[in-house]
Amino acid sequence: MTGDKLVVENLNAWYGKTHAVQDISLSFPDKRATAIIGPSGCGKSTFIRCLNRIHETQPKARAEGKVLLDGADVYADDPTEIRRKIGMVFQRPNVFPTMSIYGNVAAGLKLHGGYSHDEMDRLVIESLKKAALWEEVKEKLDQSALQLSGGQQQRLCIARALAVQPEVLLMDEPASALDPISTARIEDLIFDLKNQVPVVIVTHNMQQAARVADRTAFLYLGKLVEVAPTRDLFERPAEKLTESYITGRFG
Amino acid sequence: MRPPKRLRRRVKSAVLLGLCATAVLITLLPLASILLECFVNGAGAITPAFFLQNPPPPCNPGPTTPCPVGGIQDALLGTLLLVVVASLIALPVGILGGIYLSEFQDRPLARPARFLADVMTGIPSIVIGVFVFGIFLFFAEQGWISSFSITSGYTGAVALAVIMIPVVARTCEEALRLVPVSIREASLALGIPRHRTILRIVLSAARGGVITGALLAVARAGGETAPLLLTAGFTTGAITGLSGWTPSLPVLIYYSAAGGYANTTQLAWGAALMLVLIMLLISVGARLALRNKFGGRTA
Numbered sequence: 001m002t003g004d005k006l007v008v009e010n011l012n013a014w015y016g017k018t019h020a021v022q023d024i025s026l027s028f029p030d031k032r033a034t035a036i037i038g039p040s041g042c043g044k045s046t047f048i049r050c051l052n053r054i055h056e057t058q059p060k061a062r063a064e065g066k067v068l069l070d071g072a073d074v075y076a077d078d079p080t081e082i083r084r085k086i087g088m089v090f091q092r093p094n095v096f097p098t099m100s101i102y103g104n105v106a107a108g109l110k111l112h113g114g115y116s117h118d119e120m121d122r123l124v125i126e127s128l129k130k131a132a133l134w135e136e137v138k139e140k141l142d143q144s145a146l147q148l149s150g151g152q153q154q155r156l157c158i159a160r161a162l163a164v165q166p167e168v169l170l171m172d173e174p175a176s177a178l179d180p181i182s183t184a185r186i187e188d189l190i191f192d193l194k195n196q197v198p199v200v201i202v203t204h205n206m207q208q209a210a211r212v213a214d215r216t217a218f219l220y221l222g223k224l225v226e227v228a229p230t231r232d233l234f235e236r237p238a239e240k241l242t243e244s245y246i247t248g249r250f251g
Numbered sequence: 252m253r254p255p256k257r258l259r260r261r262v263k264s265a266v267l268l269g270l271c272a273t274a275v276l277i278t279l280l281p282l283a284s285i286l287l288e289c290f291v292n293g294a295g296a297i298t299p300a301f302f303l304q305n306p307p308p309p310c311n312p313g314p315t316t317p318c319p320v321g322g323i324q325d326a327l328l329g330t331l332l333l334v335v336v337a338s339l340i341a342l343p344v345g346i347l348g349g350i351y352l353s354e355f356q357d358r359p360l361a362r363p364a365r366f367l368a369d370v371m372t373g374i375p376s377i378v379i380g381v382f383v384f385g386i387f388l389f390f391a392e393q394g395w396i397s398s399f400s401i402t403s404g405y406t407g408a409v410a411l412a413v414i415m416i417p418v419v420a421r422t423c424e425e426a427l428r429l430v431p432v433s434i435r436e437a438s439l440a441l442g443i444p445r446h447r448t449i450l451r452i453v454l455s456a457a458r459g460g461v462i463t464g465a466l467l468a469v470a471r472a473g474g475e476t477a478p479l480l481l482t483a484g485f486t487t488g489a490i491t492g493l494s495g496w497t498p499s500l501p502v503l504i505y506y507s508a509a510g511g512y513a514n515t516t517q518l519a520w521g522a523a524l525m526l527v528l529i530m531l532l533i534s535v536g537a538r539l540a541l542r543n544k545f546g547g548r549t550a
């Protein structure tokens with residue numbers, strides 16, 4: 001398919017002998033948000049962690065298959081370069097505890113080097129604005145990131161990921177630890193962000209998938225069962241398995 | 252009516268609390284009495300001259316003979332020099348070793364290295380003194396160093412460094428392990444290379460523990476006597492850099508207290524008080540350093 005930013009072909013992933021992701025092929029078009037749903041333990045996190053090659057940083061973890069970013073094989077490139085291009089937001093906010101709010105957002109830029117102070121300031125402000133956090137923190141950029149609330153910390157993590165100008169954004173249940181208001185803000189954010197970069201979001205919340213995603217993929221026991229435009233998947237699932245999952249009649 | 256069970260629980264709780272409080276008292280008692288004893292016996296020796304003189308010949312005061320207490324000038328300087336040079340060796344080696352133990356656990360060398368570090372912390376320090384002395388003796392026999400350098404400040408600093416390295420490495424390892432995987436992943440996911448993630452993100456997140464470990468090691472080295480007896484030597488004269496016999500506070504205390512003369516005993520008490528105060532200063536300094544710049548304490 002042309003126009004796909006990220007293409008996954010026959011991806012397999014293991015933890016030791018556990019075959020967590022089994023032969024998944026899936027592509028992610030530009031300027032779209034794709035949701036990944038499925039029961040706990042079906043391999044959603046493992047799958048997206050293979051896309052930016054974070055999976056292989058764990059002991060005994062291994063991946064095989066092809067992931068193409070703009071047609072170039074991610075697994076043939078330098079992993080640090082890939083991780084800069086494919087950003088990731090985790091389930092729990094993981095701010096750098098000894099850094100200020102500004103320092104957190106600037107961390108990627110600083111440690112990559114090659115940015116002037118003005119550029120850095122501009123990118124930090126821009127990212128905080130995109131992450132809908134600027135108004136809340138503009139007066140206290142030099143204060144500890146730990147003093148922010150959980151929802152603010154998560155938006156800070158989003159800003160931090162955006163600051164290095166990724167070409168794809170992966171999000172692993174980014175709102176699952178948050179209250180409804182923070183969740184709504186993050187959903188709005190995803191809705192805006194997807195116009196700039198393709199967003200892949202893992203979620204347990206089917207309403208959330210329906211609200212933010214253009215396409216939804218259903219995973220079960222490490223395999224891809226079905227992928228379709230979100231509305232079709234929820235209203236007319238092609239597979240029996242998908243239907244029983246989304247209607248809550250499972251097992 | 253109150254059920255008797257609840258009463259029994261209250262009594263149990265009170266007894267246990269009492270036991271804990273007693274244990275705390277027992278722990279603090281020796282510490283308090285050491286401090287008190289040092290102050291009572293040593294405070295009198297500490298005058299400005301105490302810092303500007305060296306140990307006197309031993310004597311007991313008579314009606315006509317003057318019997319000065321002397322001072323610790325060069326021993327204090329010697330201890331500072333020894334500890335600084337030992338730290339220059341031990342901190343980089345220890346911290347890098349700690350990083351290896353914590354961040355490269357899956358490497359085949361990690362387990363034996365950790366075991367070795369644990370064994371090393373348990374080796375009596377006099378043995379380390381003998382060991383380092385032996386090594387320098389060997390160097391001298393080979394003609395690599397002058398035989399005058401066997402007993403020198405450098406040898407002493409190496410002996411202190413050998414004592415410090417395993418302490419620094421193991422505390423650094425523990426501190427790094429406390430940094431959650433999620434912080435490492437956050438950094439890696441930004442495309443920050445592994446070495447920079449470790450040195451700039453993980454080490455920074457663990458800095459509280461690393462600094463504590465370093466200061467613990469410094470304090471330990473500053474108070475060591477046995478390894479210095481064989482390596483740094485001692486002199487009541489002036490210090491000549493680290494290349495010759497180098498006096499230090501603990502060894503000064505050792506020699507001064509031994510004779511039973513009034514003036515050197517007084518000097519030993521003064522030196523002991525100074526040593527205790529320096530250690531206190533270091534640990535208070537550590538606590539202040541650990542308050543991070545945002546006002547809270549880091550882990």
Ligand SMILES: Nc1ncnc2c1ncn2[C@@H]1O[C@H](COP(=O)(O)OP(=O)(O)OP(=O)(O)O)[C@@H](O)[C@H]1O
Nearest residue numbers: 015018020038039040041042043044045046047058
């Ligand atoms: N670090 C690990 N070591 C060993 N096995 C793991 C590890 N992480 C995950 N697994 C296994 O891999 C499988 C897939 O896990 P994964 O975390 O990808 O599931 P998930 O779909 O994200 O689940 P959840 O919705 O609960 O987050 C599970 O069977 C899990 O037990």
Ligand SMILES: [Mg+2]
Nearest residue numbers: 044045046172
């Ligand atoms: Mg998961």
